[in-house]
Amino acid sequence: MEIQAALDVADETDSFLQITDVIYDKEAENGYDSLNEAEKTVFCLDQLLREMENGGFVQFVHHEAGAKAEDTLEALERIKAPVSAGLLDQIVDLFPDRNIPSDEDDRIDAFDNIESEHADKIAALDDRFYDSGENLVGLTLRFVQKNLREFH
DSSP states (O other): OHHHHHHTOSSHHHHHHHHHHHHHHHHHHHOGGGSOHHHHHHHHHHHHHHHHHHHHHHHHHHSHHHHTHHHHHHHHHHTTOHHHHHHHHHHHHTSGGGOOOSSHHHHHHHHHHHHHHHHHHHHHHHHHHHHSOOOHHHHHHHHHHHTGGGOO
8 A cells, every 4th residue: 555655664754745645646636525534634734834834824825725724724633733723723713704715816815914914923823833843744644644544
């Protein structure tokens, strides 16, 4: 099984990337809705990590990952990452009624208005995310190992 082989890779990052490659291939072929809960967990966490690495919560919300913020919150809870979940929850809370538009243009417009009013808070949440010490890759790998039968 590809996922098991990826888990056996010694380097945590390489292992994570091999697992996400398998899931991204499935998502590209059949769509996000074809992924089961465990696969969506890894998919969302990978998107969060990529966007945070490339520009923080603004980048996360502005891109496809932002439309899946609620799924990402659930994913963080599943892997037991309370600090990151709490920070993302604060971002979601900035939206009226916690409603993040699924349409990219609407989401960007809404968040640009939020950002103009809460830029310092968003920057502080970014800093707290980077400084949290939560190893999301390691937590995700443990989640995959515990739920290996869910990955097919």
